[in-house]
Amino acid sequence: MGDVAARAGVSLKSVSRVVNAEQHVSADLAERVRRAITELGYRPDRRARDLAAAPASGRLIGYVQVDAANLFFAAVYRGLEDTTRTRGSLIIAGSTDADPERETALIETLIESRVDGLVIAAAEGSDELLRREIAHGTPVVCVDRLLANAPCDTVVSSNRDSTRAAVVHLRELGHARIAFLGGDQRVWTATERLAGYREALHNTAGELDPDLEIVDVGDVARATQATRRLLTAQRAPTAIFTAQDRITTGTITALHELGRQYDVALFGFDEIPFSEQLNPSVSVVAQDPYEMGRRAGQLLLNRLSDRSSTTPVQTVVEATLRHRQSGQIVPLAPQPRTEGDDRC
Amino acid sequence: MGDVAARAGVSLKSVSRVVNAEQHVSADLAERVRRAITELGYRPDRRARDLAAAPASGRLIGYVQVDAANLFFAAVYRGLEDTTRTRGSLIIAGSTDADPERETALIETLIESRVDGLVIAAAEGSDELLRREIAHGTPVVCVDRLLANAPCDTVVSSNRDSTRAAVVHLRELGHARIAFLGGDQRVWTATERLAGYREALHNTAGELDPDLEIVDVGDVARATQATRRLLTAQRAPTAIFTAQDRITTGTITALHELGRQYDVALFGFDEIPFSEQLNPSVSVVAQDPYEMGRRAGQLLLNRLSDRSSTTPVQTVVEATLRHRQSGQIVPLAPQPRTEGDDRC
DNA sequence: TCAGCTCCTGACAGCGCTGTCAACACAGAT
DNA sequence: ATCTGTGTTGACAGCGCTGTCAGGAGCTGA
Numbered sequence: 001m002g003d004v005a006a007r008a009g010v011s012l013k014s015v016s017r018v019v020n021a022e023q024h025v026s027a028d029l030a031e032r033v034r035r036a037i038t039e040l041g042y043r044p045d046r047r048a049r050d051l052a053a054a055p056a057s058g059r060l061i062g063y064v065q066v067d068a069a070n071l072f073f074a075a076v077y078r079g080l081e082d083t084t085r086t087r088g089s090l091i092i093a094g095s096t097d098a099d100p101e102r103e104t105a106l107i108e109t110l111i112e113s114r115v116d117g118l119v120i121a122a123a124e125g126s127d128e129l130l131r132r133e134i135a136h137g138t139p140v141v142c143v144d145r146l147l148a149n150a151p152c153d154t155v156v157s158s159n160r161d162s163t164r165a166a167v168v169h170l171r172e173l174g175h176a177r178i179a180f181l182g183g184d185q186r187v188w189t190a191t192e193r194l195a196g197y198r199e200a201l202h203n204t205a206g207e208l209d210p211d212l213e214i215v216d217v218g219d220v221a222r223a224t225q226a227t228r229r230l231l232t233a234q235r236a237p238t239a240i241f242t243a244q245d246r247i248t249t250g251t252i253t254a255l256h257e258l259g260r261q262y263d264v265a266l267f268g269f270d271e272i273p274f275s276e277q278l279n280p281s282v283s284v285v286a287q288d289p290y291e292m293g294r295r296a297g298q299l300l301l302n303r304l305s306d307r308s309s310t311t312p313v314q315t316v317v318e319a320t321l322r323h324r325q326s327g328q329i330v331p332l333a334p335q336p337r338t339e340g341d342d343r344c
Numbered sequence: 345m346g347d348v349a350a351r352a353g354v355s356l357k358s359v360s361r362v363v364n365a366e367q368h369v370s371a372d373l374a375e376r377v378r379r380a381i382t383e384l385g386y387r388p389d390r391r392a393r394d395l396a397a398a399p400a401s402g403r404l405i406g407y408v409q410v411d412a413a414n415l416f417f418a419a420v421y422r423g424l425e426d427t428t429r430t431r432g433s434l435i436i437a438g439s440t441d442a443d444p445e446r447e448t449a450l451i452e453t454l455i456e457s458r459v460d461g462l463v464i465a466a467a468e469g470s471d472e473l474l475r476r477e478i479a480h481g482t483p484v485v486c487v488d489r490l491l492a493n494a495p496c497d498t499v500v501s502s503n504r505d506s507t508r509a510a511v512v513h514l515r516e517l518g519h520a521r522i523a524f525l526g527g528d529q530r531v532w533t534a535t536e537r538l539a540g541y542r543e544a545l546h547n548t549a550g551e552l553d554p555d556l557e558i559v560d561v562g563d564v565a566r567a568t569q570a571t572r573r574l575l576t577a578q579r580a581p582t583a584i585f586t587a588q589d590r591i592t593t594g595t596i597t598a599l600h601e602l603g604r605q606y607d608v609a610l611f612g613f614d615e616i617p618f619s620e621q622l623n624p625s626v627s628v629v630a631q632d633p634y635e636m637g638r639r640a641g642q643l644l645l646n647r648l649s650d651r652s653s654t655t656p657v658q659t660v661v662e663a664t665l666r667h668r669q670s671g672q673i674v675p676l677a678p679q680p681r682t683e684g685d686d687r688c
Numbered sequence: 689t690c691a692g693c694t695c696c697t698g699a700c701a702g703c704g705c706t707g708t709c710a711a712c713a714c715a716g717a718t
Numbered sequence: 719a720t721c722t723g724t725g726t727t728g729a730c731a732g733c734g735c736t737g738t739c740a741g742g743a744g745c746t747g748a
Contacts, residue, residue, distance in 0.1 A: 001704060011728045016706060024726055041476065046456040047391045048704035051733050069422040069634070071415065078413040081439060090436050090453060095425060109434060112390040132385065252621055273617035277596055290413070345734060355698040360736060368696055392734035395703050693746075703736085711727085718721075 062110035079293020139303035163196030179237035183218035223250025238331035245270035283327025406454035423637020483647035507540030527562035567594025582675035589614035627671025
């Protein structure tokens with residue numbers, strides 16, 4: 001920057017003014033500075049600018065996610081990126097793999113980078129650290145998770161309601177025994193979905209059999225295994241609700257292996273690729289992660305521009321029931337039924 | 345930091361020493377400083393540290409990708425993240441959506457953030473800017489693309505060779521007319537794959553019909569349409585090579601629509617989700633994007649630690665042919681055949 | 689006792705930029 | 719001729735930290 005100033009024969013401050021397009025700069029001087037800049041290939045140093053300028057210009061945002069290679073988190077990221085780009089913000093992201101230590105370390109590093117805002121789409125954890133940071137004045141938005149006892153904006157899906165709706169649908173098809181395959185119950189979304197399942201059975205006077213509630217099968221292999229066990233057991237379920245994309249994948253694999261894909265109904269949480277092309281096509285509750293990221297970005301930007309308000313905003317992004325073939329399969333045993341089409 | 349120093353009754357420099365775990369610090373002083381740090385909740389400012397410290401400590405890495413929500417780029421990101429985390433590096437990423445202007449703007453912003461290294465996994469573009477930056481001393485690694493006339497490390501897949509192998513395989517099954525559906529030919533990987541297709545036909549004395557070479561159908565909808573057109577035309581192909589995951593998806597959709605999925609052979613480039621569960625299961629050339637990201641990270645770390653070497657390193661990550669059902673379908677018309685199983 | 693050494697500590701400049709404030713030029717008004 | 723106001727410019731301090739260097743304490747051996 002000094003070189004530019006020297007070459008243009010002006011002061012440092014004048015270069016700064018030109019670079020920032022401030023007013024009260026004569027056209028002549030601006031022109032000289034601009035020429036010097038291109039001749040020297042000068043690029044301002046963002047770090048120094050942020051250091052010297054007033055704090056929290058909203059130029060750097062931290063994004064904490066479970067796994068960047070997971071479609072859900074990648075889509076949230078994209079939504080966030082697209083909303084915040086308009087303000088010229090950059091995003092520093094990191095994956096935690098649901099490891100609390102990694103999560104804490106990552107958040108600390110982001111804080112040290114003096115991000116102007118933090119978006120957390122991650123498993124539970126680091127609550128204390130986050131609360132301290134919020135108290136310290138950094139805007140934090142939680143996506144797909146909660147943060148108790150802190151004024152923290154939140155964006156979540158309609159986990160419980162949508163699960164309940166899907167399971168009620170299976171009940172209306174005549175299914176008496178509906179299994180639930182869910183993920184790690186330490187995660188809030190997982191408990192919400194289980195609660196939705198129970199509510200559905202409760203509301204429709206359905207059978208609440210603990211044997212049909214299988215949790216902590218959050219990866220493909222365990223879901224495959226659990227499905228096999230479920231279907232080869234006595235009093236096997238006639239329908240399965242899978243509470244997560246990886247579980248849905250595992251269950252589909254098992255169903256195809258056993259050749260049961262046409263007689264066991266399946267409803268999954270999370271859209272999966274090729275849900276339409278599979279045979280039978282797969283009914284799912286589709287979240288909208290891109291929209292969740294967009295909302296998170298907007299909430300963050302709002303906080304950044306208006307730091308006075310402290311009431312946290314809770315946003316629910318409605319998930320959509322996508323009715324396809326697998327969720328329309330009716331139970332094999334003769335049952336009274338009110339609706340439903342054939343079994344493909 | 346001043347507060348910490350005051351509270352501990354020491355100088356700024358001593359706090360700095362403790363924070364950086366330098367030697368020649370008495371246990372007593374270190375203890376006092378540490379206590380003051382926790383009491384005050386002090387967190388060092390990474391920006392200021394990087395600004396004051398010697399340059400290029402490899403703490404910040406820029407990653408330019410086409411689309412963060414795309415599985416390929418997300419996996420590259422993950423590989424990059426996992427390799428560079430060991431050095432305590434953070435990654436700033438941005439998506440370009442293959443828009444050259446966005447790409448240039450993004451790279452410039454990253455340069456202004458004084459990233460210590462740059463990984464570019466993107467469509468072509470910004471070559472001049474990158475060359476300048478390389479000349480300026482910033483290590484740059486190109487993933488899945490080339491950068492001519494610059495000492496730039498590169499990580500690519502075996503696009504041409506693997507495509508050739510897959511098409512040769514189809515030829516050996518007896519397919520005389522094999523269509524090629526490819527993406528934007530301004531992109532290097534797309535031209536490589538087309539070249540591999542042509543080499544395969546050439547090497548096996550196959551028919552090179554321009555009508556069977558369809559390019560610039562890089563999204564699902566256009567691929568679906570192109571497949572329909574291809575199969576309803578006279579002298580329709582008996583096998584299709586799709587040069588990209590989105591094209592493969594579109595072609596599968598069309599094949600299922602037309603009920604032709606069992607008599608038209610399909611081999612795709614890029615692994616797709618549920619390739620095993622679809623019926624017929626889908627043969628693909630599987631890239632290893634995570635590994636590509638890992639290699640890119642290693643190359644970058646090497647450059648960062650040894651700035652002397654200037655010879656660029658070219659890395660090819662071998663793609664794998666995953667033979668499944670769709671690529672084993674033999675042509676309908678009676679043909680001499682040497683191998684292959686039934687048509688599902 | 690004192691040079692010569694190691695170990696520890698702090699003063700100070702400076703990284704590259706921006707905010708503040710003062711200075712100056714020149715217009716129009718008195 | 720003097721005053722006020724507006725537009726333009728630069729000097730300088732300081733953002734939060736680290737590198738350099740000098741100085742003091744404490745130990746060794748002569």
